[in-house]
Amino acid sequence: MSSFFSYLISGISLGSIYALIALGYTMVYGIAKMLNFAHGDVIMIGGYIAWLVFSSLGLPVWLAIICAVIVCVILGVVIEKIAYKPLRTATPLAVLITAIGVSYLLQNTALLTFGPASKTFTSVVPDSLGISIGGIDITGETIVTIVVTVLIMVGLTLFVNYTKSGKAMRAVSEDRGAAQLMGINVNRTISLTFAIGSALAAVAGILLCSTYPQIGPYTGAMPGIKAFTAAVFGGIGSIPGAMIGGIVLGIIENLSKAYISSQLSDAIVFAVLIVVLLVKPTGLLGKKINEKV
Amino acid sequence: MKKILALVLACVMALSMFACGGNTDVENTGDATNNNNEVVENAGTLKIGGIGPTTGGAAIYGTAVKNAIELAVNEVNANGGINGMTVEFMWEDDEHNAEKSVNAYSTLMDKGMQVLIGTVTSAPCIAVVKEAELDNVFMITPSGSAVASIDAPNAFRVCFSDPDQGIGSANYIKNTDLAQKVAVIYNVSDPYSNGIYEKFAAQAAEVGLEIVAAEAFTNDSATDFSVQIQKVKESGADLLFLPIYYEAAALILDQANSAGLDLPVFGCDGLDGVIGQLGDKADLAEGVMLLTPFAADATDDKTVAFTTAYVAAYGETPNQFAADAYDAVYIVKTAIEAAGITSADISASDLCDAIVEQMTAIEVDGVTGKMTWSADGEPTKEPKAMVIKNGAYAAM
Numbered sequence: 001m002s003s004f005f006s007y008l009i010s011g012i013s014l015g016s017i018y019a020l021i022a023l024g025y026t027m028v029y030g031i032a033k034m035l036n037f038a039h040g041d042v043i044m045i046g047g048y049i050a051w052l053v054f055s056s057l058g059l060p061v062w063l064a065i066i067c068a069v070i071v072c073v074i075l076g077v078v079i080e081k082i083a084y085k086p087l088r089t090a091t092p093l094a095v096l097i098t099a100i101g102v103s104y105l106l107q108n109t110a111l112l113t114f115g116p117a118s119k120t121f122t123s124v125v126p127d128s129l130g131i132s133i134g135g136i137d138i139t140g141e142t143i144v145t146i147v148v149t150v151l152i153m154v155g156l157t158l159f160v161n162y163t164k165s166g167k168a169m170r171a172v173s174e175d176r177g178a179a180q181l182m183g184i185n186v187n188r189t190i191s192l193t194f195a196i197g198s199a200l201a202a203v204a205g206i207l208l209c210s211t212y213p214q215i216g217p218y219t220g221a222m223p224g225i226k227a228f229t230a231a232v233f234g235g236i237g238s239i240p241g242a243m244i245g246g247i248v249l250g251i252i253e254n255l256s257k258a259y260i261s262s263q264l265s266d267a268i269v270f271a272v273l274i275v276v277l278l279v280k281p282t283g284l285l286g287k288k289i290n291e292k293v
Numbered sequence: 294m295k296k297i298l299a300l301v302l303a304c305v306m307a308l309s310m311f312a313c314g315g316n317t318d319v320e321n322t323g324d325a326t327n328n329n330n331e332v333v334e335n336a337g338t339l340k341i342g343g344i345g346p347t348t349g350g351a352a353i354y355g356t357a358v359k360n361a362i363e364l365a366v367n368e369v370n371a372n373g374g375i376n377g378m379t380v381e382f383m384w385e386d387d388e389h390n391a392e393k394s395v396n397a398y399s400t401l402m403d404k405g406m407q408v409l410i411g412t413v414t415s416a417p418c419i420a421v422v423k424e425a426e427l428d429n430v431f432m433i434t435p436s437g438s439a440v441a442s443i444d445a446p447n448a449f450r451v452c453f454s455d456p457d458q459g460i461g462s463a464n465y466i467k468n469t470d471l472a473q474k475v476a477v478i479y480n481v482s483d484p485y486s487n488g489i490y491e492k493f494a495a496q497a498a499e500v501g502l503e504i505v506a507a508e509a510f511t512n513d514s515a516t517d518f519s520v521q522i523q524k525v526k527e528s529g530a531d532l533l534f535l536p537i538y539y540e541a542a543a544l545i546l547d548q549a550n551s552a553g554l555d556l557p558v559f560g561c562d563g564l565d566g567v568i569g570q571l572g573d574k575a576d577l578a579e580g581v582m583l584l585t586p587f588a589a590d591a592t593d594d595k596t597v598a599f600t601t602a603y604v605a606a607y608g609e610t611p612n613q614f615a616a617d618a619y620d621a622v623y624i625v626k627t628a629i630e631a632a633g634i635t636s637a638d639i640s641a642s643d644l645c646d647a648i649v650e651q652m653t654a655i656e657v658d659g660v661t662g663k664m665t666w667s668a669d670g671e672p673t674k675e676p677k678a679m680v681i682k683n684g685a686y687a688a689m
Contacts, residue, residue: 003523003527006519006523007519007520007523010517010519010520010523013519014517014519055572108348111348111349111352115353115356116348116351116352116353116356117353117609118540118570120543120569120570120571120572120573121572122572122573130551137551137552137553139551212516212517212544213544213547213572213574214540214543214544214570216540222513222514222516223516253514254517254519254520257520257521258520258523258524261509262508262509262510262520262521262524263481263509263511265514266511266513266514
């Protein structure tokens, strides 16, 4: 029984990372209605910046976090301005392909800048934060990740629902044309969304690299895809859905590794996703929106 | 806004054209110098080609091989070349992709390649070996360890094949009585890791080692090993076998430490580099054993000379791949010298026949040990068992 709990805890720990990344995905999708496939790579850039400042230059943690957030916010807004904004009226497919292009651009830029070998990342979480309950160790990284993810989830929900900018975001999400007619600056709202999404990516990057202490040009790619899956699982566009989707995905992945087969765990995870989408096409918490004619 | 964009695009285009123009110029000058050389020395220029991934996910291996070949070729040229022939080295990137590798091979053939060192990774190598067999071009792969990577009479390799490493590991563990019950964590999506594991399992059954846990992961799930470690912990194993590359191994050692798993660890040549990868947690690698023909920290003259030159040239410690590639150049040199070829004015096919004839006769003492070859292209050399002590390799 104790091993079951230990699998469960490690699943939650893995899932909380997915959830944190999925929040960024779902935020951008919910408002800008586009899949920002470069999100995983912005995470990687955030990780590299933190690595440069903290592990490489040896400056304090808070400075590393601030630098990573600032660089990612600038990067996110610039990407949006250069790559996505000119395609505002293009088909969703064109935007999707562009996002994949941006993803490759970032990966290869990192490859050329930092080299192909992955670097060792020093965890930003002190070891002393780890606790042990009934013989099961929970690492400091897991605790910090879960706390940060919950805080961000609550913060985002409050922001979107109760602030003026949040209201603008919801309006843009619902009907871009009408929002513009009501005097909402659509471009600024979408830029703000990308800025917030990229700041989340920086935080996710730092926690991802602290939990699994390596950073390479492809570090963000696979967690990005898993987190996207988690976002779809929870209902893409829904902020609490991303959190639940991430945690559930992590638990399914680890339990299937433990009790079914360590070879097949990814296949099982995606099979569950297919089943969920067949039963509930909008995901666990997704809302069905009727297209108005 | 549109005008500015158009202007920027125009600038980019102009720049790229300029850049392309620049490249052609450099190539032309290169050719001119070679022509001059041919006039001065009758022996001429021998064109050696190399193929491997210098971009993409496997770039670390291709880069190491490319650097080491460059280093060895420069050394050879500085010491009078091969029988007076200057060596010209040409490299093509294949991004660890079989199709691109075949294209790279064709490009090199068009440029007049006479000997191929490559390809670096197993899967592209399997595709290229067929082409090289048709053209009858001598090829030696430094690191393509899959059995099918050298499935041609004109193809040889420097590294051990995957099955050899699996069998060698099982025999070593049994003969030195390291363990009775072995747990394995391996990468099922990697032919290298999977190949070693399968042969290891077969040989373990043969010699009477018990495999109590065989846990897999894939390239896509190579970050979280908590479940595999927990299962190893419960299996009652007294040794953990890791036939994987060092990046994942560093994560496993770290996570095993957090989970309180304290087993001796045994691995193959892929573990070389684990000390550096662990960074400030390097003490976790203490006591890790590995079976490898090359260790950058070894203290023999050859290794020290190679490592020092490599670090001076590229600023990083050479890995297994670099050592294999460095040896490959000297193997080609030894074989050509043994064949008594003194002029580079020879077709790739004739050169291939001459080299292949010598390959089974020569012995090369390289940085990865003393090697001889059988007609099927497999090297015979002693794997050295190393243990990590005080952050360095020590013989066991």
